[in-house]
Amino acid sequence: MNNFGYKQAEDTREAISLIEHNETAKFVAGGTNLIDLWKYNIANPSQLIDINHLAELSEIKTLEHGGLRLGAGVKNADTAYHPVVEHQYPLLSKAILAGASAQIRNMASNGGNLLQRTRCYYFYDAEVPCNKRIPGSGCPAKDGYNRIHAILGTSEHCIAVFPSDMCVALAALDAVVNITGPTGNRSIAFADFHRLPDNRPDLDNNLKKDELITSIDLPEKGFAANYAYLKLRDRHSYAFALVSVATALELKGNTIEDVKIALGGVAHKPWRSTEAEEFLKGKAANAENFSIAADLILQGAKGFGYNEFKIKLAKKAIIRNGLMALNPESQLPGAQPSA
C-alpha cells in the first residue's frame, strides 16, 4: 500500500483539471473497488480526487424523449429503488440488487460500477504475472485455476471476466454512457464502452484516463412487462456470477416482437449476439427457440479446463431465463431461478 494525497472536487471542471495534471491521480466515488485494490497493492494512486460532491453527477431525471438519465454519482441502491427504474426498467433494478450486498450497494456509484475491475485471482495477486496488471508479463489463468474465467471473446493474452451485474442489464437495455473530459463531452453506446482483451488486456474499456463519466442514459423502451435476470453463483447471495443472463422481451401473444439478451460472467464485457436476437424475432417464445438462440449466442465458446462447465450452464441459463421472462413474478428474490 502506498500513501496518497486527497482532494475533494467542487465541480466537474475542477475534477477534470485535477486529473488532467496528475498522471497517477484517480477519481474516487464509493471507493468499494478502488480502496480494495489499493489495499491489495494493485492500484497505486498518488492522489484521490473525491467526486462525491459533484452536483451534476448526483441526479436521476427523465429525458425529454422519454428515456431516463442516471447520474454517475448516484448510488447503486438509490438507482435500483428509484420509482421510475422500478416501474419502467425493472430488469435494471433486479440486476443491481443481485450484485454485492446491501451495504456495498449503498456505497457503490453507477459510474464506479461500470469501471470496476475483474475479480481474476491472478489479477488480484500482486506477486504473480498478469497481462492486465503488467502488460507482457503473462497470463497464469489460461493454464491455472480458471473456474471463474471467460468462455467467450478471450485472447491468448487474457481470459478475465468483467464482473458487473448492473452492466449486463445496461447492455441489454442499450444504454448510452455520457462522458466529459479536457476536450469536451462525448457519448458511447454501451456495447462499445467495454472492450475485449485482444492484445491490450490492460484496457478494460474505452474511457480515457482523464475522462469522467457523468451519466448513463436509458432509452425509453424498458421491457417492463417481460424481463428476467438470472444469476448463478457458488453461494446463494453476496457472490459474483459464474453465469448471469438478462433477458428482455416484447411479446405479441406468444410471438417475440423484440428481444435483447445479455450474458454476464462469461466474457471481458457483457455479451450479446445480434444473430441470436434476429433469429428469435417473429418466433414463438418457447424453450425450443431459446435453445437455438442459446447455441447462436454461445457459438465459438471455449473453456480452459476448470471453466468448461460454464458453456453448458450458460445454455441452460439462457433457456431458463427466457421462460422466466414470460412470467417475471415467478422469480424468487435475489435473481434466483423461479421456484
Added chain:
Amino acid sequence: MGLKPQNLHKEPILNCSVTFKINGEERNVSIQPWVSLLDCLRDHLNLTGTKKGCDHGQCGACTVLCDGKRILSCLTLAVMKDGAEITSVEGIAKGDDLHPIQQAFIDHDAFQCGYCTPGQICSAIGLLNEGKAGSREEVKELMSGNLCRCGANVGIIDAIMQVKDGGSYE
C-alpha cells in the same frame, strides 16, 4: 513485485481535519487521507465496538450507519465522511435501555462468539430503515452482506423478523 509503502504524491501529504458527529457527539480528528473510517473509529476515536473482519468488503463485520444508511467502514476513507453523521454499535442503545434489535438478538440467541454482532446489529437497523424487506426470504437476501462464522444466522433472522413484524424499533 510488491511495493513498499511510499508516497507517490509529488507534494508532502498533510493530515486532513475531519469533523463528524459520532453517536450524537461531534468529534474532530486530524488524520492521514488513507486511514479507513474503520481504523479511524477504532484507533483514533477508541470506539472498538466496530470490528475488522476481512478489511476488504467481504464480511460486513465493520458495518456502521452513515446518515442512517448501512455502509462498510473498511472500504470508506474517514476523509470522505467529513460532515457526516455516523452511528456505530456504541450509539445504538439509549443509556441502559437496549435497542429492540439488541434485545431481540439476546432473546433469539443470535450470536455465539459475538464478533459479527456489532455489524449485524447496525446492518439490521439499516435494513429496517430502508423498509424494503417484507418476507423472511427477503430479509435473508438483504442481510447476506453480514457473514456469521458461528452460524447464528437463523437466530439473527428470527430476531429481525420479531422486531420488524412486532412493530416498534425506534
